[in-house]
Amino acid sequence: xxMDTREDQVSGDAGSWRHYGPVSLPKPLAxxxxxxxxxxxxxxxxxxxxxxAGLSVPGLYHHYPSKQAxxxxxxxxxxxxxxxxxxxxxxxxxxxxxxxxDAVVESLLRFHMFRRDQAFVxxxxxxxxxxxxxxxxxxxxxxxxxxxxxxxxxGVESGEFTTPFPRDAGRAVATMCIGVADWYRPxxxxxxxxxxxxxxxxxxxxxxxx
Amino acid sequence: xxMDTREDQVSGDAGSWRHYGPVSLPKPLAxxxxxxxxxxxxxxxxxxxxxxAGLSVPGLYHHYPSKQAxxxxxxxxxxxxxxxxxxxxxxxxxxxxxxxxDAVVESLLRFHMFRRDQAFVxxxxxxxxxxxxxxxxxxxxxxxxxxxxxxxxxGVESGEFTTPFPRDAGRAVATMCIGVADWYRPxxxxxxxxxxxxxxxxxxxxxxxx
DNA sequence: TCCAGAACCGAGCGATCGATCGGTCGGTGT
DNA sequence: ACACCGACCGATCGATCGCTCGGTTCTGGA
Numbered sequence: 001x002x003m004d005t006r007e008d009q010v011s012g013d014a015g016s017w018r019h020y021g022p023v024s025l026p027k028p029l030a031x032x033x034x035x036x037x038x039x040x041x042x043x044x045x046x047x048x049x050x051x052x053a054g055l056s057v058p059g060l061y062h063h064y065p066s067k068q069a070x071x072x073x074x075x076x077x078x079x080x081x082x083x084x085x086x087x088x089x090x091x092x093x094x095x096x097x098x099x100x101x102d103a104v105v106e107s108l109l110r111f112h113m114f115r116r117d118q119a120f121v122x123x124x125x126x127x128x129x130x131x132x133x134x135x136x137x138x139x140x141x142x143x144x145x146x147x148x149x150x151x152x153x154x155g156v157e158s159g160e161f162t163t164p165f166p167r168d169a170g171r172a173v174a175t176m177c178i179g180v181a182d183w184y185r186p187x188x189x190x191x192x193x194x195x196x197x198x199x200x201x202x203x204x205x206x207x208x209x210x
Numbered sequence: 211x212x213m214d215t216r217e218d219q220v221s222g223d224a225g226s227w228r229h230y231g232p233v234s235l236p237k238p239l240a241x242x243x244x245x246x247x248x249x250x251x252x253x254x255x256x257x258x259x260x261x262x263a264g265l266s267v268p269g270l271y272h273h274y275p276s277k278q279a280x281x282x283x284x285x286x287x288x289x290x291x292x293x294x295x296x297x298x299x300x301x302x303x304x305x306x307x308x309x310x311x312d313a314v315v316e317s318l319l320r321f322h323m324f325r326r327d328q329a330f331v332x333x334x335x336x337x338x339x340x341x342x343x344x345x346x347x348x349x350x351x352x353x354x355x356x357x358x359x360x361x362x363x364x365g366v367e368s369g370e371f372t373t374p375f376p377r378d379a380g381r382a383v384a385t386m387c388i389g390v391a392d393w394y395r396p397x398x399x400x401x402x403x404x405x406x407x408x409x410x411x412x413x414x415x416x417x418x419x420x
Numbered sequence: 421t422c423c424a425g426a427a428c429c430g431a432g433c434g435a436t437c438g439a440t441c442g443g444t445c446g447g448t449g450t
Numbered sequence: 451a452c453a454c455c456g457a458c459c460g461a462t463c464g465a466t467c468g469c470t471c472g473g474t475t476c477t478g479g480a
Contacts, residue, residue: 058459205416
Protein backbone atom coordinates (compact mmCIF):
# COMPACT_ATOMS: atom_id res chain seq x y z
CA UNK A 1 0.00 0.00 0.00
CA UNK A 2 2.66 2.50 0.97
CA MET A 3 5.30 3.53 -1.52
CA ASP A 4 7.73 4.68 1.13
CA THR A 5 9.22 3.43 4.35
CA ARG A 6 7.93 5.64 7.16
CA GLU A 7 4.34 6.82 7.26
CA ASP A 8 3.49 5.51 10.72
CA GLN A 9 3.78 8.16 13.37
CA VAL A 10 2.62 11.20 11.51
CA SER A 11 -0.96 11.64 10.46
CA GLY A 12 0.17 14.97 9.05
CA ASP A 13 -2.48 16.79 7.12
CA ALA A 14 -0.72 19.37 5.05
CA GLY A 15 -3.83 21.48 4.49
CA SER A 16 -5.21 24.28 6.61
CA TRP A 17 -5.00 23.94 10.36
CA ARG A 18 -8.75 24.43 10.34
CA HIS A 19 -9.48 21.53 8.05
CA TYR A 20 -9.83 18.01 9.39
CA GLY A 21 -10.05 14.97 7.15
CA PRO A 22 -10.71 11.44 8.33
CA VAL A 23 -8.30 10.06 10.88
CA SER A 24 -5.72 8.47 8.55
CA LEU A 25 -3.97 6.12 10.96
CA PRO A 26 -2.47 2.67 10.24
CA LYS A 27 -5.19 0.08 10.67
CA PRO A 28 -3.77 -1.45 13.87
CA LEU A 29 -3.46 1.99 15.45
CA ALA A 30 -6.97 2.91 14.41
CA UNK A 31 -8.20 -0.33 15.96
CA UNK A 32 -6.30 0.37 19.17
CA UNK A 33 -7.69 3.89 19.25
CA UNK A 34 -11.28 2.73 19.03
CA UNK A 35 -10.78 0.03 21.62
CA UNK A 36 -8.88 2.26 24.06
CA UNK A 37 -11.52 4.97 23.70
CA UNK A 38 -14.28 2.50 24.55
CA UNK A 39 -12.74 0.35 27.26
CA UNK A 40 -9.54 2.08 28.23
CA UNK A 41 -5.99 0.79 27.88
CA UNK A 42 -6.08 -1.78 30.68
CA UNK A 43 -9.62 -2.74 29.79
CA UNK A 44 -8.60 -3.63 26.25
CA UNK A 45 -6.94 -6.94 25.42
CA UNK A 46 -4.41 -7.31 22.69
CA UNK A 47 -6.77 -9.86 21.15
CA UNK A 48 -9.49 -7.24 20.90
CA UNK A 49 -7.17 -4.88 19.08
CA UNK A 50 -6.02 -7.63 16.73
CA UNK A 51 -9.59 -8.62 15.93
CA UNK A 52 -10.59 -5.03 15.17
CA ALA A 53 -7.56 -4.66 12.93
CA GLY A 54 -8.45 -7.86 11.08
CA LEU A 55 -5.27 -9.54 12.23
CA SER A 56 -4.20 -12.43 14.38
CA VAL A 57 -2.35 -11.66 17.57
CA PRO A 58 1.07 -12.51 16.14
CA GLY A 59 0.14 -10.57 13.04
CA LEU A 60 -0.39 -7.53 15.21
CA TYR A 61 2.90 -8.09 17.02
CA HIS A 62 4.60 -8.15 13.66
CA HIS A 63 3.84 -4.44 13.29
CA TYR A 64 4.10 -3.30 16.91
CA PRO A 65 6.42 -4.83 19.49
CA SER A 66 4.09 -4.49 22.45
CA LYS A 67 0.75 -3.22 23.68
CA GLN A 68 2.55 -0.27 25.20
CA ALA A 69 4.00 0.63 21.81
CA UNK A 70 0.48 0.99 20.43
CA UNK A 71 -0.35 3.51 23.12
CA UNK A 72 2.87 5.43 22.67
CA UNK A 73 2.51 5.64 18.89
CA UNK A 74 -1.04 6.85 19.35
CA UNK A 75 -0.31 9.57 21.89
CA UNK A 76 2.80 10.73 20.07
CA UNK A 77 0.86 11.13 16.83
CA UNK A 78 -1.86 13.03 18.68
CA UNK A 79 0.39 15.54 20.36
CA UNK A 80 2.45 16.09 17.24
CA UNK A 81 -0.63 16.87 15.21
CA UNK A 82 -2.01 19.15 17.94
CA UNK A 83 1.19 21.13 18.25
CA UNK A 84 1.65 21.26 14.51
CA UNK A 85 -1.81 22.66 13.94
CA UNK A 86 -1.44 25.15 16.79
CA UNK A 87 1.84 26.41 15.38
CA UNK A 88 0.37 26.74 11.92
CA UNK A 89 -2.59 28.64 13.35
CA UNK A 90 -0.21 30.98 15.13
CA UNK A 91 1.95 31.55 12.08
CA UNK A 92 -1.10 32.62 10.08
CA UNK A 93 -2.43 34.86 12.83
CA UNK A 94 -1.92 38.59 13.13
CA UNK A 95 0.66 40.05 15.48
CA UNK A 96 -1.54 41.21 18.36
CA UNK A 97 -2.05 39.02 21.44
CA UNK A 98 -5.81 39.07 20.81
CA UNK A 99 -5.40 37.67 17.34
CA UNK A 100 -2.88 35.11 18.49
CA UNK A 101 -5.06 34.09 21.42
CA ASP A 102 -8.04 33.57 19.13
CA ALA A 103 -5.93 31.47 16.79
CA VAL A 104 -4.56 29.05 19.40
CA VAL A 105 -7.86 28.69 21.20
CA GLU A 106 -9.74 28.05 18.00
CA SER A 107 -7.15 25.50 16.99
CA LEU A 108 -7.41 23.78 20.38
CA LEU A 109 -11.19 23.76 20.23
CA ARG A 110 -11.35 22.34 16.72
CA PHE A 111 -8.75 19.70 17.48
CA HIS A 112 -10.64 18.43 20.50
CA MET A 113 -13.80 18.20 18.40
CA PHE A 114 -12.41 16.51 15.32
CA ARG A 115 -9.78 14.45 17.07
CA ARG A 116 -11.96 13.82 20.08
CA ASP A 117 -11.13 10.15 20.62
CA GLN A 118 -7.40 10.58 20.15
CA ALA A 119 -7.29 13.55 22.50
CA PHE A 120 -9.44 11.74 25.03
CA VAL A 121 -7.35 8.58 25.00
CA UNK A 122 -4.09 10.48 25.20
CA UNK A 123 -5.12 12.50 28.24
CA UNK A 124 -6.86 9.71 30.12
CA UNK A 125 -4.26 7.02 29.46
CA UNK A 126 -1.29 9.11 30.51
CA UNK A 127 -1.06 7.04 33.66
CA UNK A 128 -0.90 3.82 31.65
CA UNK A 129 2.27 4.99 29.94
CA UNK A 130 5.69 3.97 31.14
CA UNK A 131 7.59 6.81 32.83
CA UNK A 132 9.82 7.60 29.86
CA UNK A 133 7.00 7.93 27.36
CA UNK A 134 4.82 9.77 29.83
CA UNK A 135 7.49 12.38 30.42
CA UNK A 136 7.81 12.96 26.69
CA UNK A 137 4.06 13.34 26.44
CA UNK A 138 3.92 15.74 29.39
CA UNK A 139 6.68 17.83 27.82
CA UNK A 140 4.63 18.30 24.65
CA UNK A 141 1.58 19.06 26.73
CA UNK A 142 3.48 21.69 28.70
CA UNK A 143 4.68 23.21 25.47
CA UNK A 144 1.08 23.64 24.35
CA UNK A 145 0.20 25.21 27.69
CA UNK A 146 3.17 27.55 27.45
CA UNK A 147 1.97 28.79 24.08
CA UNK A 148 -1.26 29.90 25.68
CA UNK A 149 0.36 31.34 28.80
CA UNK A 150 2.83 33.45 26.85
CA UNK A 151 0.13 34.92 24.66
CA UNK A 152 -1.96 35.79 27.69
CA UNK A 153 0.99 37.40 29.42
CA UNK A 154 1.70 39.44 26.31
CA GLY A 155 -1.92 40.47 26.18
CA VAL A 156 -1.88 41.56 29.80
CA GLU A 157 1.27 43.60 29.20
CA SER A 158 -0.17 45.25 26.11
CA GLY A 159 -3.38 45.99 27.98
CA GLU A 160 -5.54 43.91 25.69
CA PHE A 161 -6.32 41.42 28.45
CA THR A 162 -7.34 42.58 31.89
CA THR A 163 -7.28 39.40 33.95
CA PRO A 164 -5.49 39.78 37.30
CA PHE A 165 -4.57 36.08 37.19
CA PRO A 166 -2.97 35.26 33.82
CA ARG A 167 -1.65 31.84 34.83
CA ASP A 168 -4.90 30.67 36.32
CA ALA A 169 -6.84 32.01 33.37
CA GLY A 170 -4.48 30.16 31.04
CA ARG A 171 -5.09 26.93 32.86
CA ALA A 172 -8.83 27.52 32.84
CA VAL A 173 -8.85 28.18 29.10
CA ALA A 174 -6.81 25.07 28.36
CA THR A 175 -9.04 23.01 30.65
CA MET A 176 -12.13 24.27 28.87
CA CYS A 177 -10.71 23.43 25.43
CA ILE A 178 -9.47 20.00 26.45
CA GLY A 179 -12.79 19.35 28.13
CA VAL A 180 -14.47 19.61 24.74
CA ALA A 181 -13.34 16.05 24.07
CA ASP A 182 -15.48 14.95 27.03
CA TRP A 183 -18.80 16.20 25.76
CA TYR A 184 -18.61 17.02 22.03
CA ARG A 185 -20.70 14.81 19.78
CA PRO A 186 -20.66 15.19 15.97
CA UNK A 187 -24.44 14.81 15.92
CA UNK A 188 -24.98 17.54 18.49
CA UNK A 189 -27.35 20.43 17.93
CA UNK A 190 -24.67 23.03 17.28
CA UNK A 191 -22.23 23.02 14.41
CA UNK A 192 -18.51 23.00 15.15
CA UNK A 193 -18.31 26.56 13.89
CA UNK A 194 -21.01 27.67 16.33
CA UNK A 195 -19.30 25.86 19.20
CA UNK A 196 -15.99 27.48 18.29
CA UNK A 197 -17.61 30.90 18.26
CA UNK A 198 -19.28 30.43 21.64
CA UNK A 199 -16.42 28.83 23.48
CA UNK A 200 -13.97 31.28 22.00
CA UNK A 201 -16.12 34.11 23.35
CA UNK A 202 -16.09 32.46 26.78
CA UNK A 203 -12.33 32.01 26.62
CA UNK A 204 -11.91 35.67 25.71
CA UNK A 205 -13.94 36.77 28.68
CA UNK A 206 -11.93 34.45 30.94
CA UNK A 207 -8.80 36.44 30.16
CA UNK A 208 -10.66 39.74 30.27
CA UNK A 209 -10.30 40.51 26.57
CA UNK A 210 -11.71 43.90 25.77
CA UNK B 211 -15.31 0.35 65.26
CA UNK B 212 -18.80 1.27 64.14
CA MET B 213 -21.61 1.37 66.68
CA ASP B 214 -24.32 1.01 64.10
CA THR B 215 -25.18 -1.12 61.14
CA ARG B 216 -24.94 1.14 58.13
CA GLU B 217 -22.17 3.69 57.95
CA ASP B 218 -20.74 2.59 54.64
CA GLN B 219 -21.98 4.68 51.79
CA VAL B 220 -22.11 8.06 53.39
CA SER B 221 -19.01 9.94 54.40
CA GLY B 222 -21.37 12.71 55.52
CA ASP B 223 -19.61 15.51 57.27
CA ALA B 224 -22.26 17.41 59.18
CA GLY B 225 -20.16 20.59 59.51
CA SER B 226 -19.92 23.52 57.15
CA TRP B 227 -19.92 22.82 53.43
CA ARG B 228 -16.65 24.74 53.35
CA HIS B 229 -14.88 22.51 55.86
CA TYR B 230 -13.20 19.31 54.80
CA GLY B 231 -11.86 16.76 57.27
CA PRO B 232 -9.87 13.67 56.38
CA VAL B 233 -11.53 11.29 53.99
CA SER B 234 -13.35 9.03 56.49
CA LEU B 235 -14.00 6.01 54.30
CA PRO B 236 -14.08 2.33 55.34
CA LYS B 237 -10.58 0.93 55.04
CA PRO B 238 -11.28 -1.28 52.01
CA LEU B 239 -12.87 1.63 50.17
CA ALA B 240 -9.98 3.91 51.04
CA UNK B 241 -7.60 1.26 49.73
CA UNK B 242 -9.59 0.91 46.53
CA UNK B 243 -9.65 4.67 46.13
CA UNK B 244 -5.88 4.99 46.36
CA UNK B 245 -5.31 2.09 44.00
CA UNK B 246 -7.89 3.23 41.44
CA UNK B 247 -6.49 6.75 41.51
CA UNK B 248 -2.99 5.46 40.81
CA UNK B 249 -3.55 2.65 38.33
CA UNK B 250 -7.18 2.96 37.28
CA UNK B 251 -9.96 0.45 37.82
CA UNK B 252 -8.87 -2.12 35.24
CA UNK B 253 -5.25 -1.60 36.12
CA UNK B 254 -5.87 -2.49 39.74
CA UNK B 255 -6.13 -6.10 40.88
CA UNK B 256 -8.36 -7.20 43.69
CA UNK B 257 -5.22 -8.52 45.37
CA UNK B 258 -3.72 -5.06 45.33
CA UNK B 259 -6.77 -3.58 47.01
CA UNK B 260 -6.80 -6.35 49.61
CA UNK B 261 -3.13 -5.83 50.40
CA UNK B 262 -3.58 -2.08 50.82
CA ALA B 263 -6.54 -2.70 53.11
CA GLY B 264 -4.50 -5.13 55.21
CA LEU B 265 -6.77 -7.99 54.26
CA SER B 266 -6.64 -11.25 52.40
CA VAL B 267 -8.63 -11.54 49.20
CA PRO B 268 -11.48 -13.51 50.83
CA GLY B 269 -11.36 -11.06 53.72
CA LEU B 270 -12.04 -8.26 51.30
CA TYR B 271 -14.86 -10.20 49.63
CA HIS B 272 -16.42 -10.60 53.05
CA HIS B 273 -17.16 -6.86 53.05
CA TYR B 274 -17.80 -6.24 49.35
CA PRO B 275 -19.33 -8.75 46.98
CA SER B 276 -17.29 -7.77 43.91
CA LYS B 277 -14.70 -5.44 42.50
CA GLN B 278 -17.48 -3.55 40.78
CA ALA B 279 -19.19 -2.98 44.14
CA UNK B 280 -16.09 -1.20 45.39
CA UNK B 281 -16.24 1.22 42.47
CA UNK B 282 -19.96 1.79 42.83
CA UNK B 283 -19.76 2.44 46.56
CA UNK B 284 -16.93 4.85 45.95
CA UNK B 285 -18.59 6.87 43.21
CA UNK B 286 -21.94 6.90 44.98
CA UNK B 287 -20.35 8.27 48.13
CA UNK B 288 -18.53 10.91 46.11
CA UNK B 289 -21.55 12.23 44.27
CA UNK B 290 -23.72 12.21 47.37
CA UNK B 291 -21.19 14.27 49.28
CA UNK B 292 -20.75 16.66 46.35
CA UNK B 293 -24.46 17.25 45.92
CA UNK B 294 -25.00 17.49 49.67
CA UNK B 295 -22.33 20.16 50.03
CA UNK B 296 -23.57 22.06 46.99
CA UNK B 297 -27.11 22.10 48.35
CA UNK B 298 -25.94 23.25 51.77
CA UNK B 299 -23.89 26.00 50.12
CA UNK B 300 -26.95 27.10 48.19
CA UNK B 301 -29.22 27.08 51.22
CA UNK B 302 -26.84 29.37 53.07
CA UNK B 303 -26.40 31.71 50.13
CA UNK B 304 -28.30 34.92 49.53
CA UNK B 305 -31.20 35.09 47.11
CA UNK B 306 -29.55 36.76 44.11
CA UNK B 307 -28.20 34.69 41.21
CA UNK B 308 -24.79 36.22 41.77
CA UNK B 309 -24.67 35.06 45.37
CA UNK B 310 -26.01 31.65 44.46
CA UNK B 311 -23.55 31.31 41.58
CA ASP B 312 -20.65 32.14 43.85
CA ALA B 313 -21.82 29.59 46.41
CA VAL B 314 -22.13 26.65 44.02
CA VAL B 315 -18.92 27.41 42.20
CA GLU B 316 -16.98 27.81 45.43
CA SER B 317 -18.42 24.55 46.68
CA LEU B 318 -17.48 22.79 43.45
CA LEU B 319 -13.99 24.22 43.53
CA ARG B 320 -13.35 23.24 47.13
CA PHE B 321 -14.74 19.77 46.63
CA HIS B 322 -12.45 19.08 43.70
CA MET B 323 -9.48 20.24 45.74
CA PHE B 324 -10.16 18.39 48.98
CA ARG B 325 -11.79 15.36 47.44
CA ARG B 326 -9.49 15.38 44.46
CA ASP B 327 -8.85 11.63 44.23
CA GLN B 328 -12.47 10.64 44.71
CA ALA B 329 -13.67 13.15 42.14
CA PHE B 330 -10.97 12.08 39.73
CA VAL B 331 -11.69 8.38 40.04
CA UNK B 332 -15.43 8.89 39.76
CA UNK B 333 -15.21 10.87 36.56
CA UNK B 334 -12.51 8.81 34.86
CA UNK B 335 -13.91 5.40 35.77
CA UNK B 336 -17.44 6.11 34.62
CA UNK B 337 -16.84 3.85 31.66
CA UNK B 338 -15.78 0.98 33.93
CA UNK B 339 -19.17 1.00 35.62
CA UNK B 340 -21.92 -1.34 34.57
CA UNK B 341 -24.74 0.43 32.69
CA UNK B 342 -27.14 0.55 35.62
CA UNK B 343 -24.69 2.13 38.03
CA UNK B 344 -23.35 4.46 35.38
CA UNK B 345 -26.79 5.79 34.63
CA UNK B 346 -27.36 6.52 38.31
CA UNK B 347 -24.04 8.32 38.44
CA UNK B 348 -24.78 10.32 35.32
CA UNK B 349 -28.14 11.33 36.77
CA UNK B 350 -26.48 12.81 39.85
CA UNK B 351 -23.91 14.50 37.65
CA UNK B 352 -26.63 16.04 35.51
CA UNK B 353 -28.37 17.26 38.63
CA UNK B 354 -25.22 19.10 39.63
CA UNK B 355 -24.95 20.60 36.15
CA UNK B 356 -28.59 21.65 36.26
CA UNK B 357 -28.01 23.54 39.50
CA UNK B 358 -25.41 25.66 37.74
CA UNK B 359 -27.40 26.10 34.55
CA UNK B 360 -30.53 27.26 36.37
CA UNK B 361 -28.62 29.83 38.37
CA UNK B 362 -26.95 31.17 35.25
CA UNK B 363 -30.27 31.40 33.44
CA UNK B 364 -31.78 33.26 36.38
CA GLY B 365 -28.80 35.59 36.37
CA VAL B 366 -29.20 36.27 32.68
CA GLU B 367 -32.89 37.01 33.15
CA SER B 368 -32.24 39.33 36.07
CA GLY B 369 -29.55 41.07 34.08
CA GLU B 370 -26.77 40.18 36.52
CA PHE B 371 -25.07 37.94 33.95
CA THR B 372 -24.50 39.12 30.41
CA THR B 373 -23.33 36.00 28.62
CA PRO B 374 -25.07 35.39 25.29
CA PHE B 375 -24.50 31.64 25.71
CA PRO B 376 -25.73 30.57 29.15
CA ARG B 377 -25.65 26.82 28.48
CA ASP B 378 -22.17 26.86 27.01
CA ALA B 379 -20.93 29.08 29.82
CA GLY B 380 -22.43 26.67 32.34
CA ARG B 381 -20.62 23.77 30.77
CA ALA B 382 -17.40 25.74 30.68
CA VAL B 383 -17.69 26.67 34.35
CA ALA B 384 -18.40 23.08 35.38
CA THR B 385 -15.52 21.85 33.24
CA MET B 386 -13.17 24.33 34.86
CA CYS B 387 -14.22 23.30 38.37
CA ILE B 388 -14.03 19.57 37.66
CA GLY B 389 -10.69 20.11 36.00
CA VAL B 390 -9.30 21.27 39.32
CA ALA B 391 -9.01 17.61 40.28
CA ASP B 392 -6.56 17.17 37.39
CA TRP B 393 -3.99 19.69 38.50
CA TYR B 394 -4.52 20.67 42.13
CA ARG B 395 -1.80 19.62 44.54
CA PRO B 396 -2.02 20.27 48.30
CA UNK B 397 1.60 21.36 48.31
CA UNK B 398 1.11 23.87 45.53
CA UNK B 399 2.20 27.48 45.80
CA UNK B 400 -1.27 28.91 46.29
CA UNK B 401 -3.58 28.21 49.19
CA UNK B 402 -7.00 26.71 48.54
CA UNK B 403 -8.56 30.04 49.48
CA UNK B 404 -6.46 31.87 46.92
CA UNK B 405 -7.30 29.32 44.25
CA UNK B 406 -10.99 29.63 45.07
CA UNK B 407 -10.78 33.41 44.79
CA UNK B 408 -9.01 33.32 41.44
CA UNK B 409 -11.02 30.61 39.78
CA UNK B 410 -14.23 32.05 41.08
CA UNK B 411 -13.31 35.35 39.47
CA UNK B 412 -12.65 33.55 36.20
CA UNK B 413 -15.96 31.71 36.46
CA UNK B 414 -17.75 35.01 37.06
CA UNK B 415 -16.25 36.56 33.98
CA UNK B 416 -17.20 33.45 31.97
CA UNK B 417 -20.86 34.17 32.63
CA UNK B 418 -20.41 37.88 32.22
CA UNK B 419 -21.07 38.77 35.85
CA UNK B 420 -21.08 42.53 36.32
C1' DT C 421 -19.43 -21.95 79.70
C1' DC C 422 -21.11 -22.32 75.45
C1' DC C 423 -22.19 -20.98 70.93
C1' DA C 424 -23.88 -18.27 66.87
C1' DG C 425 -22.28 -15.29 63.74
C1' DA C 426 -19.10 -11.88 62.10
C1' DA C 427 -14.43 -11.53 60.49
C1' DC C 428 -11.08 -13.45 58.41
C1' DC C 429 -7.61 -16.70 55.61
C1' DG C 430 -4.76 -20.53 52.60
C1' DA C 431 -5.36 -22.74 48.58
C1' DG C 432 -6.90 -23.01 44.30
C1' DC C 433 -10.71 -22.71 40.58
C1' DG C 434 -11.42 -21.63 35.37
C1' DA C 435 -10.57 -17.89 32.45
C1' DT C 436 -7.90 -14.58 30.33
C1' DC C 437 -3.87 -11.84 30.07
C1' DG C 438 0.53 -10.18 27.14
C1' DA C 439 3.72 -12.27 24.58
C1' DT C 440 6.24 -16.00 21.82
C1' DC C 441 7.46 -20.13 19.19
C1' DG C 442 7.84 -22.26 14.95
C1' DG C 443 6.10 -22.24 11.26
C1' DT C 444 3.38 -21.01 6.07
C1' DC C 445 2.86 -18.23 2.09
C1' DG C 446 3.32 -15.02 -1.75
C1' DG C 447 6.09 -11.75 -3.96
C1' DT C 448 10.95 -10.06 -5.57
C1' DG C 449 15.62 -10.05 -7.02
C1' DT C 450 19.11 -12.64 -9.39
C1' DA D 451 15.25 -22.09 -10.37
C1' DC D 452 16.04 -20.72 -6.01
C1' DA D 453 17.16 -17.95 -2.03
C1' DC D 454 15.24 -14.53 0.60
C1' DC D 455 12.11 -11.58 3.24
C1' DG D 456 8.01 -9.23 4.89
C1' DA D 457 3.45 -10.48 6.30
C1' DC D 458 0.97 -13.29 8.63
C1' DC D 459 -1.05 -17.32 11.73
C1' DG D 460 -2.24 -21.72 15.00
C1' DA D 461 -0.91 -23.20 19.21
C1' DT D 462 0.63 -22.37 23.48
C1' DC D 463 3.62 -20.40 27.18
C1' DG D 464 3.78 -18.76 32.26
C1' DA D 465 1.54 -15.27 34.86
C1' DT D 466 -2.23 -13.12 36.62
C1' DC D 467 -7.05 -12.16 36.69
C1' DG D 468 -11.78 -12.08 39.59
C1' DC D 469 -13.66 -14.98 42.53
C1' DT D 470 -14.85 -19.08 45.74
C1' DC D 471 -14.41 -23.21 48.66
C1' DG D 472 -13.75 -24.92 53.08
C1' DG D 473 -12.18 -23.91 56.66
C1' DT D 474 -10.29 -21.18 61.46
C1' DT D 475 -10.25 -17.34 64.81
C1' DC D 476 -12.42 -13.78 67.32
C1' DT D 477 -16.14 -11.74 70.05
C1' DG D 478 -20.36 -10.64 72.53
C1' DG D 479 -24.73 -12.19 74.51
C1' DA D 480 -27.36 -15.88 77.13
